[in-house]
Amino acid sequence: MASLAFSATSTWGSPTYMTLLEKFDGPKNDRSVFGKVNCKKRDLTIANVASKLPVVAPPAPPPTTTKTVENECKLRAWTSIQQERWEGELEVEGEIPLWLNGTYLRNGPGLWHLGEYNFRHLFDGYATLVRLHFENGRLIMGHRQLESEAYKAAKKNNKLCYREFSEVPKPDNFLSYIGDMAKLFSGASLTDNANTGVVKLGDGRVVCLTETIKGSIVVDPATLETIGKFEYDDNFGGLIHSAHPIVTDEEFISLLPDLINPGYTVVRMEPGTNERKYIGRVDCRGGPAPGWVHSFPVTEHYVIVPEMPLRYCAQNLLRAEPTPLYKFEWHPKSKGFIHVVCKASGKLVASVEVPLFVTFHFINAYEETDEDGRIKAVIADCCEHNADTTILEKLRLQHLRSFNGEDVLPDARVGRFIIPLDGSRYGKLEAALNPDEHGKGMDMCSINPAYLGKKYRYAYACGAQRPCNFPNTLTKIDLFEKKAKNWHDEGSVPSEPLFVARPGATREDDGAVISMISDKNGDGYALVLDGTTFEEIARAKFPYGLPYGLHGCWVPKK
Numbered sequence: 001m002a003s004l005a006f007s008a009t010s011t012w013g014s015p016t017y018m019t020l021l022e023k024f025d026g027p028k029n030d031r032s033v034f035g036k037v038n039c040k041k042r043d044l045t046i047a048n049v050a051s052k053l054p055v056v057a058p059p060a061p062p063p064t065t066t067k068t069v070e071n072e073c074k075l076r077a078w079t080s081i082q083q084e085r086w087e088g089e090l091e092v093e094g095e096i097p098l099w100l101n102g103t104y105l106r107n108g109p110g111l112w113h114l115g116e117y118n119f120r121h122l123f124d125g126y127a128t129l130v131r132l133h134f135e136n137g138r139l140i141m142g143h144r145q146l147e148s149e150a151y152k153a154a155k156k157n158n159k160l161c162y163r164e165f166s167e168v169p170k171p172d173n174f175l176s177y178i179g180d181m182a183k184l185f186s187g188a189s190l191t192d193n194a195n196t197g198v199v200k201l202g203d204g205r206v207v208c209l210t211e212t213i214k215g216s217i218v219v220d221p222a223t224l225e226t227i228g229k230f231e232y233d234d235n236f237g238g239l240i241h242s243a244h245p246i247v248t249d250e251e252f253i254s255l256l257p258d259l260i261n262p263g264y265t266v267v268r269m270e271p272g273t274n275e276r277k278y279i280g281r282v283d284c285r286g287g288p289a290p291g292w293v294h295s296f297p298v299t300e301h302y303v304i305v306p307e308m309p310l311r312y313c314a315q316n317l318l319r320a321e322p323t324p325l326y327k328f329e330w331h332p333k334s335k336g337f338i339h340v341v342c343k344a345s346g347k348l349v350a351s352v353e354v355p356l357f358v359t360f361h362f363i364n365a366y367e368e369t370d371e372d373g374r375i376k377a378v379i380a381d382c383c384e385h386n387a388d389t390t391i392l393e394k395l396r397l398q399h400l401r402s403f404n405g406e407d408v409l410p411d412a413r414v415g416r417f418i419i420p421l422d423g424s425r426y427g428k429l430e431a432a433l434n435p436d437e438h439g440k441g442m443d444m445c446s447i448n449p450a451y452l453g454k455k456y457r458y459a460y461a462c463g464a465q466r467p468c469n470f471p472n473t474l475t476k477i478d479l480f481e482k483k484a485k486n487w488h489d490e491g492s493v494p495s496e497p498l499f500v501a502r503p504g505a506t507r508e509d510d511g512a513v514i515s516m517i518s519d520k521n522g523d524g525y526a527l528v529l530d531g532t533t534f535e536e537i538a539r540a541k542f543p544y545g546l547p548y549g550l551h552g553c554w555v556p557k558k
């Protein structure tokens with residue numbers, strides 16, 4: 001299929017869209033997009049509608065293959081999405097459990113270039129939403145670009161217009177540079193490219209998120225259409241928040257880092273409202289700025305506030321060219337801390353110094369009680385990168401695209417913080433199990449959501465089968481037995497496994513685990529594993545390989 005190059009000569013306005021709408025109509029369209037993939041053409045309502053969707057050709061992707069020592073790497077994980085959107089039914093191999101009814105939504109940075117200009121970091125890409133709709137053993141896949149202001153402006157002007165994770169728009173001249181600085185301070189130049197995750201609020205609204213507050217965007221889970229900005233209806237201000245709020249049917253809890261008076265505000269929002277309410281505040285204990293707080297855990301009674309020695313850095317925010325640690329700085333002398341805030345009173349119940357740590361993702365946390373039922377400690381688990389920040393650099397696209405058989409993924413582990421609540425000054429950090437169990441790779445985790453904040457046994461994540469340059473296995477961690485069971489498809493990259501509990505289940509691991517795989521042939525497929533045995537129960541090939549996605553959520557059938 002001819003693709004419209006995302007260049008000065010291409011048209012992204014409605015005339016082209018209309019032309020394509022007419023041109024790519026009906027099932028014929030599917031074939032032209034798919035090539036030889038086995039996609040059923042049954043008249044499923046959604047699929048039928050979907051097959052009539054305009055298949056707008058996207059920016060031409062950057063080179064898709066990378067020379068390696070042995071062979072050509074065709075992996076699509078690190079290359080831009082092929083087209084703006086697609087939807088259709090997939091042929092299922094194996095059996096999708098009939099109880100698995102609902103939609104898995106996944107978000108991630110899926111478009112990494114503007115015309116000839118290639119972005120440099122995984123986290124810079126424009127958001128690509130993917131949906132896997134499971135219904136009575138059948139599976140419909142769809143993907144669509146998120147229509148953020150940043151994405152729309154890039155398409156319209158064919159250049160970067162907002163500050164992304166590592167990319168910064170080039171000022172035209174000195175005066176515009178001064179203007180850009182003003183925009184930076186007001187937040188006007190920050191991106192709203194919500195490419196990190198997607199959550200379902202208790203009231204049913206589905207919101208895409210990233211680190212910037214303005215990058216909170218409501219989408220329709222059925223069509224993946226961008227509905228509009230999620231406006232927070234309160235006076236907290238600020239420009240950034242944790243990219244991973246804690247979201248349940250009852251609440252939305254988030255942390256707002258304060259870069260002026262280093263600290264964090266803990267806030268809570270009720271379903272059906274857009275108003276975050278104040279829970280409490282933690283002042284940082286070290287360093288010139290708060291630690292990066294990409295995620296945080298909660299227990300039944302507490303919000304756990306990590307203060308990582310990898311701290312936000314005002315100078316790096318202002319720089320035009322990325323530094324090795326991007327918007328952050330490593331401050332080992334400033335130390336690392338974990339703070340525990342009571343959800344009900346907002347009071348700080350513990351604040352302990354812990355060994356240096358680096359983490360993107362907390363897995364879960366819970367309270368440990370003594371014989372009399374008194375809470376004596378908090379346990380908080382995370383994907384911990386052995387206090388080594390190099391993982392941030394390893395997520396550069398050039399690095400991800402150039403795997404040559406060398407083992408270059410830095411080691412990681414399930415880091416377990418033990419935080420005493422008896423007034424002690426220090427907490428501990430240790431590996432929850434031997435990292436060899438999961439090939440010393442560890443990130444992109446999920447749990448059975450019914451165990452959020454509670455003592456739990458199982459975590460699902462990505463581990464490593466070495467040599468590799470990125471986590472390449474799905475791993476089920478048993479924190480009681482301290483064992484892991486690993487799933488691996490040689491040469492492929494799986495995305496974050498998501499656990500869905502079987503309705504009525506009483507065992508923690510009774511359910512299914514969903515992931516999407518980029519395989520070594522350049523294809524991709526949805527994968528369903530049994531939550532207990534961790535064996536494959538079904539897979540369904542995509543029409544083409546999709547870019548890597550970060551985080552997702554489950555929207556159960558109503």
Ligand SMILES: CC1=C[C@H](O/C=C(C)\C=C\C2=C(C)CCCC2(C)C)OC1=O
Nearest residue numbers: 123164165191196210211212240243327
């Ligand atoms: C991880 C991860 C990266 C991605 O970040 C996206 C952006 C736009 C982040 C921007 C910023 C920071 C990381 C630090 C503080 C400043 C600011 C520029 C907002 O989203 C992710 O989840």
Ligand SMILES: CC(/C=C/C=O)=C\C=C/O
Nearest residue numbers: 196360391442443471550
């Ligand atoms: C992809 C990743 C972090 C994503 C943040 O949202 C980490 C991968 C390697 O450990």
Ligand SMILES: [Fe+2]
Nearest residue numbers: 243294360551
């Ligand atoms: Fe994340």
